[in-house]
Amino acid sequence: xAARQPNEPQAQPPQDTVRSLLxxxxxxxxxxxRPGSGRETSAGRVIHAALxxxxxxxxxxxxxxxxxxxxxxxxxxxxxxxxxxxxxxxxSALFAEKQFGVWALVxxxxxxxxxxxxxxxPLGLMAAVFLSEYAPPRVRAIVKPILEILAxxxxxxxxxxxxxxxxxxxxxxxxxxxxxxxxxxxxxxVGLMIVPIIASLSEDAMRAVPRSLREGAYALGSTRMEVSLxxxxxxxxxxxxxxxxxxxxxxxGETMAVTIAGGGNPQFGVNPLEAVQTMTAMIxxxxxxxxxxxxxxxxxxxxxxxxxxxxxxxxxxxxxxxSRRFREEYE
Amino acid sequence: xxxxxxxxxxxxxxxxxxxxxSFSVGFMVAALLAIAISMIMLGxxxxxxAVDGAARLFTDxxxxxxxxxxxxxxxxxxxxxxxxxxxxxxxxxxLLPFIGPRLLNSLVPGLPRLAExxxxxxxxxxxAVFIHILYVRFESAYLIDYxxxxxxxxxxxxxxxxxGEASGFQIVRLLVIGILLPLGILAAGWFWSQRMRKPSxxxxxxxxxxxxxxxxxDPWFLSSFPSxxxxxxxxxxxxxxxxxxxxxxxxxxxxLGVGAAIYLEEYARRNWFSRMIQxxxxxxxxxPSIIYGLLGLQVFVRVLEFERSVLAGACTMALLVMPxxxxxxxxxxxxxxxxxxxxxxxxxxxRWQVIRFHVLxxxxxxxxxGNILAMSRAIxxxxxxxxxxxLTFIAFLADSPTDDFTVLPIQVFNWVARPQAGFHEIAxxxxxxxxxxxxxxxxxxxxxxxxxRTDW
Numbered sequence: 001x002a003a004r005q006p007n008e009p010q011a012q013p014p015q016d017t018v019r020s021l022l023x024x025x026x027x028x029x030x031x032x033x034r035p036g037s038g039r040e041t042s043a044g045r046v047i048h049a050a051l052x053x054x055x056x057x058x059x060x061x062x063x064x065x066x067x068x069x070x071x072x073x074x075x076x077x078x079x080x081x082x083x084x085x086x087x088x089x090x091x092s093a094l095f096a097e098k099q100f101g102v103w104a105l106v107x108x109x110x111x112x113x114x115x116x117x118x119x120x121x122p123l124g125l126m127a128a129v130f131l132s133e134y135a136p137p138r139v140r141a142i143v144k145p146i147l148e149i150l151a152x153x154x155x156x157x158x159x160x161x162x163x164x165x166x167x168x169x170x171x172x173x174x175x176x177x178x179x180x181x182x183x184x185x186x187x188x189x190v191g192l193m194i195v196p197i198i199a200s201l202s203e204d205a206m207r208a209v210p211r212s213l214r215e216g217a218y219a220l221g222s223t224r225m226e227v228s229l230x231x232x233x234x235x236x237x238x239x240x241x242x243x244x245x246x247x248x249x250x251x252x253g254e255t256m257a258v259t260i261a262g263g264g265n266p267q268f269g270v271n272p273l274e275a276v277q278t279m280t281a282m283i284x285x286x287x288x289x290x291x292x293x294x295x296x297x298x299x300x301x302x303x304x305x306x307x308x309x310x311x312x313x314x315x316x317x318x319x320x321x322x323s324r325r326f327r328e329e330y331e
Numbered sequence: 332x333x334x335x336x337x338x339x340x341x342x343x344x345x346x347x348x349x350x351x352x353s354f355s356v357g358f359m360v361a362a363l364l365a366i367a368i369s370m371i372m373l374g375x376x377x378x379x380x381a382v383d384g385a386a387r388l389f390t391d392x393x394x395x396x397x398x399x400x401x402x403x404x405x406x407x408x409x410x411x412x413x414x415x416x417x418x419x420x421x422x423x424x425x426l427l428p429f430i431g432p433r434l435l436n437s438l439v440p441g442l443p444r445l446a447e448x449x450x451x452x453x454x455x456x457x458x459a460v461f462i463h464i465l466y467v468r469f470e471s472a473y474l475i476d477y478x479x480x481x482x483x484x485x486x487x488x489x490x491x492x493x494x495g496e497a498s499g500f501q502i503v504r505l506l507v508i509g510i511l512l513p514l515g516i517l518a519a520g521w522f523w524s525q526r527m528r529k530p531s532x533x534x535x536x537x538x539x540x541x542x543x544x545x546x547x548x549d550p551w552f553l554s555s556f557p558s559x560x561x562x563x564x565x566x567x568x569x570x571x572x573x574x575x576x577x578x579x580x581x582x583x584x585x586x587l588g589v590g591a592a593i594y595l596e597e598y599a600r601r602n603w604f605s606r607m608i609q610x611x612x613x614x615x616x617x618x619p620s621i622i623y624g625l626l627g628l629q630v631f632v633r634v635l636e637f638e639r640s641v642l643a644g645a646c647t648m649a650l651l652v653m654p655x656x657x658x659x660x661x662x663x664x665x666x667x668x669x670x671x672x673x674x675x676x677x678x679x680x681x682r683w684q685v686i687r688f689h690v691l692x693x694x695x696x697x698x699x700x701g702n703i704l705a706m707s708r709a710i711x712x713x714x715x716x717x718x719x720x721x722l723t724f725i726a727f728l729a730d731s732p733t734d735d736f737t738v739l740p741i742q743v744f745n746w747v748a749r750p751q752a753g754f755h756e757i758a759x760x761x762x763x764x765x766x767x768x769x770x771x772x773x774x775x776x777x778x779x780x781x782x783x784r785t786d787w
Contacts, residue, residue: 044683048598054590055599058612058657061650065622068629149773152704154711156740157762160747164755246617253619255714256740260747280621280714287624287718293633305625309618316617320610 069309072302079296085303091266091277094285100300102307104266108183108276109308112258113251115187115272116194120247123191124198125240131199132206133228144200151196159260162189167261174273181263184272189257194247201246205239206232242323249315253308255280279308557742564754566761569742572641573710573768576738579645580652580709585702587649588656592698595657596664597686616654623651624718632719639720641736647715652705659701663694696779703776707769713740739765 077085080100088101127147131140166185171178209232217231233240263275264285277285283301291298557564591612599605627647637643667690675685721741739761746758 041681041683044681047683051590051594051598054587055594055605055608057587058591058615058653059608061615061626061653062611064630065618065626068626069622072629145773145777148777149770152707152711152769152773154713154740154743154765154769156711156713156743156747157766160743160755160758160762163747164759249617253617253621255619255621256744260744280619283621283625284714284717287628287720302625305622309622312617312619313614316614320613 065309069302069306072299073306076296076299076303079299089268091282094297098296100303102279102304104268105277105279105282105304106307106311107268108262108266109252109278109280111183111272111276112187112190112262112278113248115184116190116251117244117248119188119191120194120198120251121244124195124243124247125202127195127199128202128206128240129228129233131203133224133232144203147196147200151200153193155193155254155256156260158189158193159257162186162257162261170273178273179263179275181261181265181275182273183262183276186258186262186276187272189261190251190254193254193257194251197247197250198243201243202236202240205236205243208239209235238323238326241326242319245315245319245322249312249319252315253280253312255284259284279304283308557737557745564746564757566739566742566764569737569739569761570764572736573738575641576645576648576736577706577710579641580648581702581706583645584649584652584656584705588653588702588705589660589698591653591657592660592664593686593691596661597682597690612654612657616658619714620651620712621714621718623647624715626650627715627719639735641734643719644716644721644736644738647719648709648712651712651715652709655705655708656698656701659704660694660698663697663701664690666697667693700776700780703772703779707772707776710738710769710772711740711765713738713744716741717744739768 085100085102088099089103089107090099090101091104092099131143135143162185163180166188167180167182170182170185171180213231213235214227217227222231258278259281262278262281264277264281265275266277266282267274282304286297286301291301557566557568591608595605595608599608624647627643627650631637631643631646632639635643637646671689671693672685675689680688716738721735721737743758743761743765746754746761749755
């Protein structure tokens with residue numbers, strides 16, 4: 001074996017990110033991780049490099065998103081004070097007297113997501129328990145793909161459904177003075193939209209609970225419901241919570257249904273029968289008009305998008321953390 | 332006492348006999364009820380859309396109304412040659428190397444590999460050309476309508492004389508019969524030769540049903556442009572725009588996503604870099620789609636100056652679906668048993684040879700499934716395209732990737748957002764078309780997944 005280079009990177013700890021990245025790559029070539037990988041031809045190295053580039057592209061997408069959002073957001077905060085954005089609950093970006101209190105939009109988003117979760121959590125969890133503990137394999141084999149297809153129904157379709165079917169029913173129940181655009185009908189269809197996510201992910205978590213746990217509980221004389229609710233559900237709790245947080249994040253980021261059915265009225269009230277506007281709906285509203293790229297309306301678009309991005313990112317990270325941190329390990 | 336004990340034990344041990352049966356039954360009833368409620372809600376959705384949509388999608392009084400007005404398509408219509416090649420020739424060219432040899436092998440077993448490929452190309456290339464010619468003629472029907480509407484009868488060149496008085500509907504019908512029927516017959520024959528009797532019977536049955544349904548569909552709706560009047564409006568530009576964008580999206584996203592997955596699974600060491608990419612991919616999958624739209628608006632529309640074109644839309648959509656493709660391709664690659672790789676390495680294959688000739692063929696079905704699911708996500712996405720500024724009123728076909736365009740969900744959104752009930756009806760009709768496309772894609776993905784699942 002030839003003598004190693006004196007400046008072999010493994011000997012010294014990497015100083016900064018770029019160098020450590022290069023060091024990893026260099027080490028990768030010197031010490032093949034798999035058998036045979038040392039025999040790469042020059043063409044093989046080109047392919048290796050090309051595949052590496054495709055993998056780093058996803059990192060560039062994230063960087064691109066963050067840069068694009070930060071750039072215009074900073075521009076926005078040069079013109080509008082920080083407190084006007086985060087310290088107010090009045091939003092009127094399209095009026096002559098502009099107010100940019102983002103809490104009105106966050107409130108609308110939160111209200112619709114909350115209604116959605118109230119609808120989706122019972123339905124989704126019950127469906128998950130049924131599929132994982134009660135349903136015979138044949139039923140599961142049919143229902144699971146149907147759930148997956150439902151998860152793929154375009155959100156405009158749900159928007160249409162909210163407007164044409166759900167809103168009239170709500171008006172029949174609560175009286176005709178309720179507007180056709182209201183938070184309740186948007187929230188209900190958002191809930192229907194996220195039922196498949198909760199059901200499917202929770203069911204995966206429940207099925208991952210080892211059989212021996214169930215059999216142990218049955219051996220102690222438990223009923224099937226006791227096994228489902230007191231053994232399987234707690235054991236799969238981290239997965240269930242993670243699925244609910246992911247579904248909530250999806251509800252927060254959901255755009256078309258809330259744009260169509262929620263109405264375009266940014267407000268800070270507790271009545272779910274009134275029209276609200278979510279962050280996403282506001283972005284769509286401003287995108288539909290011909291907004292000049294130098295105007296304040298264009299810049300506030302990105303400030304709101306930044307808020308939305310951070311919110312969903314935090315939720316996704318929390319979901320990942322919960323499912324890792326509180327996972328029950330069985331071996 | 333001793334007589335009672337064994338029976339008590341038996342009761343306790345058997346999971347089917349319960350002490351508090353009523354609770355368990357009650358819970359099961361509640362669960363079933365929950366599922367029933369969601370099914371009823373979703374059933375209501377289907378019925379609502381079907382009832383509304385059928386009024387417009389299937390031929391009814393509106394067609395008569397149009398005839399009475401002496402309707403015709405009065406739009407300035409350039410001949411979309413580029414579009415024609417993109418919509419038909421490209422998918423055929425992509426599929427040719429995969430389908431051709433296999434098809435031929437099933438017809439003439441025992442052909443040498445190279446000859447098999449060559450003959451496959453020779454046989455199927457004319458088919459592609461034939462499809463293309465049909466498509467151009469289909470377009471020429473519009474020119475006829477146009478010529479008639481502006482009153483220049485007979486002065487419209489060779490292609491039009493060829494078809495004379497043929498209406499758009501006749502040509503569309505010819506197109507469907509000319510492509511779908513032969514394809515269905517070929518597919519049925521292939522399945523028969525593979526001893527898969529069920530699909531070989533199923534495909535002609537579906538074909539016949541589809542054909543019958545097609546005969547009743549209002550051709551105007553599928554083959555005309557948006558309009559101010561609900562009775563005149565159609566989804567032709569939306570459907571072709573969707574197809575066009577999907578082809579480009581798949582062409583961008585599939586190689587990039589699969590490449591990233593191959594790198595992460597086959598090349599990357601388990602270090603901080605690959606972990607970071609992995610976490611990054613799963614976080615990207617959770618980013619709201621409208622944010623991708625803003626990224627596309629700044630990067631593709633403004634910095635790269637693609638304008639509000641098909642290309643900008645497709646690039647944005649490709650970034651949006653890439654995480655899905657990466658994750659599903661990784662899952663497909665993980666199903667390849669390590670013993671296969673080790674065996675190939677043992678006989679001296681290089682790393683790329685192992686991947687190209689052993690890993691990829693094994694995982695290809697799974698990757699394709701993931702790709703179809705990603706595409707079905709992209710077909711339904713509206714928000715990012717609104718953010719990059721795709722228009723809703725497009726009265727022409729996109730000729731090149733830099734043209735303006737619209738897609739089905741945007742057209743639906745536009746119609747739903749209007750107050751008139753007439754537009755809600757045609758929105759429902761467009762939703763039916765969208766859902767049929769989606770269901771077909773999902774069904775294809777599910778069938779493919781079940782067929783490619785092999786246990787080693």
